[in-house]
Amino acid sequence: MNSDINALINGVGVVGGGTMGAGIAYVFATAGVPTTVVEPDGGRAAGLVGSLQVRARRGVERGKLDAARADALDGLLSVTDTVDGLPEGLDLVIETVPERQALKLDVLAAAEARVPALLASNTSALSIDELAGALARPEAFLGMHFFNPVWSLPLVEIVRGEATSEAAIAAARAAAVAIGKESILVRNVPGFATSRLDNIAAFEAMRMLEQGVASAEDIDRAAVLAYGHPIGPLHLSDIVGLDVRLDIARNLSGIYGEAYAPPAVLEQLVERGDLGRKTGRGFFDWTA
Numbered sequence: 613m614n615s616d617i618n619a620l621i622n623g624v625g626v627v628g629g630g631t632m633g634a635g636i637a638y639v640f641a642t643a644g645v646p647t648t649v650v651e652p653d654g655g656r657a658a659g660l661v662g663s664l665q666v667r668a669r670r671g672v673e674r675g676k677l678d679a680a681r682a683d684a685l686d687g688l689l690s691v692t693d694t695v696d697g698l699p700e701g702l703d704l705v706i707e708t709v710p711e712r713q714a715l716k717l718d719v720l721a722a723a724e725a726r727v728p729a730l731l732a733s734n735t736s737a738l739s740i741d742e743l744a745g746a747l748a749r750p751e752a753f754l755g756m757h758f759f760n761p762v763w764s765l766p767l768v769e770i771v772r773g774e775a776t777s778e779a780a781i782a783a784a785r786a787a788a789v790a791i792g793k794e795s796i797l798v799r800n801v802p803g804f805a806t807s808r809l810d811n812i813a814a815f816e817a818m819r820m821l822e823q824g825v826a827s828a829e830d831i832d833r834a835a836v837l838a839y840g841h842p843i844g845p846l847h848l849s850d851i852v853g854l855d856v857r858l859d860i861a862r863n864l865s866g867i868y869g870e871a872y873a874p875p876a877v878l879e880q881l882v883e884r885g886d887l888g889r890k891t892g893r894g895f896f897d898w899t900a
Contacts, residue, residue: 619786620645625698625728627719628708629653629660629691631853631890632734635762636706638664639791641688642671642681642763648698649691657691664689667763676763695722702726704787706756708734711859717746724748730783732756736807737860740773740800750775756784757804760851768795769806802867803860810848811860811872817845818875821895828895846895849878850888854895858882 626637629651641647641664651657668685671677692698698705705728707719716733724731724747731753733743744750755771768788772781781797788795798805817831825831832844849857857878864872881887881894888894 620703622703625702625705633708643791652693698726702728704730706732737863740771751777768793770795770797814845814849822877850894854887
């Protein structure tokens, strides 16, 4: 267990039990950190711990996770249906709700009322300064942008807001180290560093598909074989969630212009409810 785990002895809260929230909760709990997840959807909440236990067993089978850490997961992970159910005074609370500013503002205000030492947003595109605007302690707030799948990808992008203190940045870096991640520090500019790079590639791949340049499979194969990407941009978009991609496109296109405009195929898939892996279909069929 990492020695920096001592920086998180009071535990971590994760608001939102979707794909990203579940992954973030997993990496903290399997690092030995008591972790509470807020998930109001009863069905999703009921299956959350079990699904992460399955993930832990797979990690052990593949030699990626120590068996003792997998066995300890159940005792370290708890689920509540409201932010008010979070323990007070946690070391860190991370919100991972959908990329809608009004929703995030409400969630962050409720989370701050639980008096965490550090409050973070997992946003991939929204302004940290705007999200901090309604907070009483903006100096204790910043962005901690994780990447999907969280248990595999080693980076956390730390986003410094105008009011973010050096102590908050140091605490975020220590939290990343505690779960075996590396971090980069970026300014609060729209799309930060990674989202601008990631989404411009994804949107261009979607436009190539619209134009009949190649099949979805071959566009992704080109990214993997020619450039060494672990998976292609369309496959990754399905994992991230096409609704999430669309929210980001609408936000970034308003700032950077046509290059980030939502491709028509993305809007069409979201309109008919094909959101990627979480619904069973997106650019690819996930039902198997």
